[in-house]
Amino acid sequence: MVFKVIAGSLVGLSQWGRWIALGLAPVGVVLAITQVSTPVAILVSPVLVGRHLERVTGRVWAGAAVIVGGSLLLIVSR
Numbered sequence: 001m002v003f004k005v006i007a008g009s010l011v012g013l014s015q016w017g018r019w020i021a022l023g024l025a026p027v028g029v030v031l032a033i034t035q036v037s038t039p040v041a042i043l044v045s046p047v048l049v050g051r052h053l054e055r056v057t058g059r060v061w062a063g064a065a066v067i068v069g070g071s072l073l074l075i076v077s078r
Contacts, residue, residue: 032071038064 021030042064046054 028074028077032075035067035071038067 018030018034021033039061042056042060046056
């Protein structure tokens with residue numbers, strides 16, 4: 001239960017920070033930075049959950065690359 005409370009608190013703080021960032025910076029920049037969390041989650045999840053439960057394949061990494069690439073287009077096209 002403690003882990004869930006900590007996780008929920010961190011999610012709440014991150015959403016609060018995101019809304020503040022949306023108010024201070026252009027939307028494209030904030031969305032692009034937010035999408036960087038995808039590769040970070042792919043890197044960290046096997047360590048936290050275990051490689052036998054969280055299988056990260058090349059296809060998953062390709063999807064993450066497409067997400068980050070699209071986000072970079074938001075910044076470059078500004």
